[in-house]
Amino acid sequence: QKEVEQNSGPLSVPEGAIASLNCTYSDRGSQSFFWYRQYSGKSPELIMSIYSNGDKEDGRFTAQLNKASQYVSLLIRDSQPSDSATYLCAANPGANNLFFGTGTRLTVIP
Amino acid sequence: SQTIHQWPATLVQPVGSPLSLECTVEGTSNPNLYWYRQAAGRGLQLLFYSVGIGQISSEVPQNLSASRPQDRQFILSSKKLLLSDSGFYLCAWGQTSYEQYFGPGTRLTVT
Numbered sequence: 001q002k003e004v005e006q007n008s009g010p011l012s013v014p015e016g017a018i019a020s021l022n023c024t025y026s027d028r029g030s031q032s033f034f035w036y037r038q039y040s041g042k043s044p045e046l047i048m049s050i051y052s053n054g055d056k057e058d059g060r061f062t063a064q065l066n067k068a069s070q071y072v073s074l075l076i077r078d079s080q081p082s083d084s085a086t087y088l089c090a091a092n093p094g095a096n097n098l099f100f101g102t103g104t105r106l107t108v109i110p
Numbered sequence: 111s112q113t114i115h116q117w118p119a120t121l122v123q124p125v126g127s128p129l130s131l132e133c134t135v136e137g138t139s140n141p142n143l144y145w146y147r148q149a150a151g152r153g154l155q156l157l158f159y160s161v162g163i164g165q166i167s168s169e170v171p172q173n174l175s176a177s178r179p180q181d182r183q184f185i186l187s188s189k190k191l192l193l194s195d196s197g198f199y200l201c202a203w204g205q206t207s208y209e210q211y212f213g214p215g216t217r218l219t220v221t
Contacts, residue, residue, distance in 0.1 A: 032208045043200055043212040044154070088154070092208040096142050096161060097169075102153035 003027075004091050006101035014109050019076040021104050023089030026070070032092040033065055035074045038103065039085045048074060079108045112137035116201050116213040124221055129174075129188040131216050133201030136182065141203040143184040144210060145176055148198040160184060196220045 003026040013019045021035075032051050036044035050056045050063040050072065062075040072091075076083055086103040093099065113136045123129060135141055145157040156169045158176035166176050173192060177185045184201055196219050204210040 034209060036212075043198075043215045046209055046211060049209055090210075096159060096204075096208075097144075097156060098208065098210055100154040 004089055004099050004101040006087075006089050006104045008102060009105040010107055011104055012107045012109055013079050015079060015081060017079050019079045019083065019106055019108070021074040021076075021087050021089075021106065023072040023074075023101055024070055025072065025089075025091040025099070027091065027093045027099075028067075028070065030070075030091040030093050033063070033072045034090040034092075034098065035061075035063060035072075036088040036090065036100075037083075037085045038088060044088055076106075079106075081108045081110050084108045112203070112211065114201060114203055114211060114213040116199075116216050118216060119214065120217050122219045122221060123191050125193055126190050129186070129191055129195070129218070131186040131199055131201075131218075133184040133186075133213055134182055135203045138182070138203065138205070140181060141205055142210075143178060144202040144204070145184065145186050146200040146202065146212075148200060150197070154200070157186070191220045193220050 006023050035048040037047050038044040048061055048063040050065045053065050053067050056063045060077045064073045084107050086105045088103045089101040090098040115134050142161050144159045146154045148154050160166050160178045163178055174188050199216045201213040202210040
């Protein structure tokens, strides 16, 4: 079964801190991984994609992938109240589909 | 740039009534198209996906159906809605990079 698991949270961090969001996946054949941000009542927005082991940085966001451990993470540096949202992790097992986790709700406290 | 549209944005329908939700994509050709449902407090459930006109794959057996009459148009339908069909319906498009981009969604309440 192709599962993606995330801690549902809520995760609370103070403004300016680093938020760390984690995700594990069960299908070792997964090659592509994505992080989406979903504000309450809105649709998911793609914020990061990662395909190779290691880190990928984009502004305040860093995605980390460890295929041996089947682990993906998203770090948000200098967290802002506007980062408060639910973050969805997704994995692609090589077909046309993505498998999504249920999301981690992040609250950044001013 | 690519744009994805969905309508209506909000819909309230009685049990047993029909449903038609529409999704269109602009700025790309031959996209993969997807319908997801997100129930309150739940994850994304893939309902249908399509890799081309008239090609529909169903992921979950239920009273919903999908059609792709044109390259960039994807329609979700039901002949008779159930209470359990309530949720946030999201259309997405993607291509070979496997990234998917979501439309604004339709919030459906079945009463």
